[in-house]
Amino acid sequence: MKKYLIAGAVALAFGGAHAADVAPRAENAYLSQADAAARSARVSNVDYTLEFALTGKESFSGTTTLSFDLKDVSQPLTIDLDKATIGSMTVNGKAVTPQYNKWFITLAPADLVAGRNTVTIAYTRLHSTNGEGLHRMVDPVDGRVYTYSHFEPAAAHQMFPVFDQPDLKGTYQVTVTTPADWVVSSTMRETGVQDVDGGKKWTFPRSKKLSPYNFAMHAGPYKVWEDTSGKYPMRLFARQSVASQVSPQEWFKYTKQGLAFFDQYFGVPYQFEKYDQLLVPDFLYGAMENAAAITFGEGSFLHKEEMTAAQKQSLAGVILHEMAHQWFGDLVTMKWWNGLWLNESFASFMGTLATAESTEFTNAWQGFYSGGKQAAYVQDQRVTTHAIETPVPSTANAFDNIDAITYSKGASTLKQLRHLLGEEVFRKGVHNYLVKYQYQNATLDNFIGSLGEAAGRDLSGWTKEWLYEAGVNTIAADFSCAGGKVSSFTLRQSATTKELPTLREQRVQIGLFNLNAKGLSLSKNVAITYKGEATAVPELQGAACPDLVYPNYQDWGFAQVQLDKKSFATAQSSLSKVDDPLLRSMLWQSLWDGVRAAKLPLNDFLKTALANAPAEKDYTLLGDIVDKLRASKVYLEAQGPSAYSAKVGVQLEQMAFAATKAATDNNFQRRWFSTYLGLASSPTALKQLADILNGKLVVPRLNVSQDVRWDIIRRLNRFAYPGSEALLAAEQERDKSDSGQQAAISAAVVRPDAKVKAEWAATIADLQTKLPFSKVRTAMGSMYPTEQKALNEQTAAQRLATLGAVDKAAGPVYMRAYGASMIPATCTPASVERLDAAIAGLPDLSAGTRRALLVTRQEDERCVAIKKAMTVR
Secondary structure: OOOOOOOHHHHHHOOOOOHHHOOOOOOOOOOEHHHHHHHHHHEEEEEEEEEEEOOOOOEEEEEEEEEEEEOOOOOOEEEEOOOOEEEEEEEOOEEOOOEEOOOEEEEOHHHOOOEEEEEEEEEEEEOEOOOOEEEEEEOOOOOOEEEEEEOOOOOHHHOOOEOOOOOOOEEEEEEEEEEOOOEEEEOOOOOEEEEEOOEEEEEOOOOOOEOHHHOOEEEEOOEEEEEOOOOOOEEEEEOHHHHHHOOHHHHHHHHHHHHHHHHHHHOOOOOOOOEEEEEEOOOOOOEEOOOOEEEEEHHHHOOOOOOOHHHHHHHHHHHHHHHHHHHEOOOEEEOOHHHHHHHHHHHHHHHHHHHHHHOOOOOHHHHHHHHHHHHHHHHHOOOOOOOOOOOOOEHHHOOOOOOHHHHHHHHHHHHHHHHHHOHHHHHHHHHHHHHHHOOOEEOHHHHHHHHHHHHOOOOHHHHHHHHOOOOOOEEEEEEEEEOOEEEEEEEEEEOOEOOEOOOOOEEEEEEEEEEEOOEEEEEEEEEEEEOOOEEEOHHHOOOEOOOEEEOOHHHOOOOEEOOOHHHHHHHHHOHHHEOOHHHHHHHHHHHHHHHHOOOOOHHHHHHHHHHHHHHOOOHHHHHHHHHHHHHHHHHHHHOOOOHHHHHHHHHHHHHHHHHHHHOOOHHHHHHHHHHHHHHOOOHHHHHHHHHHHHOOOOOOOOOOOHHHHHHHHHHHHHOOOOOHHHHHHHHHHHOOOHHHHHHHHHHHHOOOOHHHHHHHHHHHHOOOOOOOHHHHHHHHHHOOOOOOHHHHHHHHHHHHHOHHHHHHHOOHHHHHHHHHHOOOOOOOHHHHHHHHHHHHHOOOOOHHHHHHHHHHHHHHHHHHHHHHHOOOO
16 A cells, blocks of 8 residues: 655654664654654564552652563663662673663673573652552552553553553563552553562563553552453452442443443454452543553542442543553553554544443444534644654653544544445444554554555555545535425535645535425435535436535534535524434534634524523533533623623523423433533622532432532632622531642632732742652633633733743653743733734744633633624624
């Protein structure tokens, strides 16, 4: 198959460059793709013997014995190890003084041999506190210490000496000593636990071949649940102080269902013998697919009351996303980080498919449409849009493009490719890929080649236009009627911009609908494969002239839908007459797209929402609608006080509270009350919240859990409700848990108080602060809510002026949070101009921070346009 390589650097890196042609490795914290390729060209058959001594204190010690085959000794060889203190090092049995710069060790050619080499390094290192490497957390409730590893994209070298790149897979044999009450989970199940002085010694057998970022070792006094009812033994771990908030039966149910589904779908059995899942604190992301020892961030999966249907569906979806990675990512792994999108896209696609077909959540694709897919459409229309497959020059850039394009656009692309090729052909191609490349590293061409072989089709053209070209296309129906019948019908496709002109091929369904006594009913549906600017659809000639046409019915394709004028009017007036929840969701989205494009006045959308939202009976769609209501409220707050904003704000509050009281279903009630919490800002609504908190107002069937109490306190503090500071102080005494501390920080920081803002700004700016990074992130996210424009403006210029210095001093983990929360935007032309000046004046920002700045500017401009488009002020 013809290869579409984006940049010369990619061709060089994977073109088999000779070691002698490669310059010495740059003296910095990151590994370039070229250096990684040069190293993997020389090194093979890697084995790690890892010994760790964990005490629960701030540092740990380890000894790594690293064995590997080396092709030549013409150049030095580097081993990655971050910020450790090396006690001793031997190379092939000879003691050697380490040449070490705190990022990597350089082995001299004279100490190496062509053939098998063995390097042993004894070292100590501080535990990480930012969620990477071997993270350590002290539980504020009981003082217990918990550790867990997190290595993606390239942080294994923050825990042990390693060739920290995905295409140098190795085996791992682990021994670890711990305090006596600790348990240890790793890729393999332990074969021995011995009592030793002051603790226990855990021994694990050698693992199968894995990339470093897929290996894991977690240790602490975790509570452990076990289930052996399925084909593979399952365990679930959580901190002792939060164990009561875990529903292990739900975890084990979805895990067992998923393992059975994937075994059957892939036709390749699960390879890692046991299945451990751990809920861990301070986690940077939602979850991580470490082989057989998967980690999940506590924030999304601990619940102080019975889970709602939405929370259960989210749990199932994330479990199955990470499970898909056990095959696609762990068993077969990308060669370099430019392939990370394929791992994530495939897991997003397969996780949704498995949720829909192996759990009770058969409408999972509807949730995908309104959630991840819409985020992908938004991302693909930004100035920072990028191709799905992009170059990654070094590990510093590995997460630059980890966004909704990487996850959801990629998943949508795979979904429509499945429709294009046929479901069984697609499955066969995936099976063949997994069999051919198991325990190896593979490229996009390998994956597409497997699908193309199964389909008997050259997919190189499809690959180029979908995976190597950025932008989302718009499709629209162009039709005429005569005598009540369709006389002509053409599907038109347009490109995003002149700069992104690519038109694509894909298969969609075109649905024609007519209004009748029963509502809006489907009268005709045809599946077509379209390409180019115009595709005639003769199959629709003679059909009843429709009241509404939806040219991506049932959401097969990835394309923005532009409704024709008649269809748009029907959508706006007849939402309640649409029985199909997915179609109803799509029509809501068309209206919201009109708001974001400043073509439908926000006030018109809100009028439609107020009329239709209370009657919505589909739980998933209601979640989508109320998210749009909360976003509408943000736009109103950004525009500043007005008579209309105050009036409609009260209407929204009253609607949400009335729906809360009227709901007889617990899931609906909690969804509506959460909406009310997110909308409440009037004195009346805030007083109602305070009365609910103190028990003066009792809403039948509403459980005011600890989480709800904190949500109310945060809302009251956000608007400086009288007495809210005292309520915060009292709740801190009541709840001393880690989640309580996080909630207290959020409630304190969000107060509209210049002194509070200044104090927390100083803490955020202190890169040496002892405050765990998870709590710094919480503070960042609470600093400048939309309505606090005046407080935001007080330090806006300073934050932009120092953005370059902060970016240079802080790492990418810090800057991902900082860029999302701390770049000022206040929905005025002056704010847009200020961001323009910053963009022009800060040319040397890191790629990730520059993207954040560009996105902030674009969304600020959008807010101004939405304000201008409103017909009521």
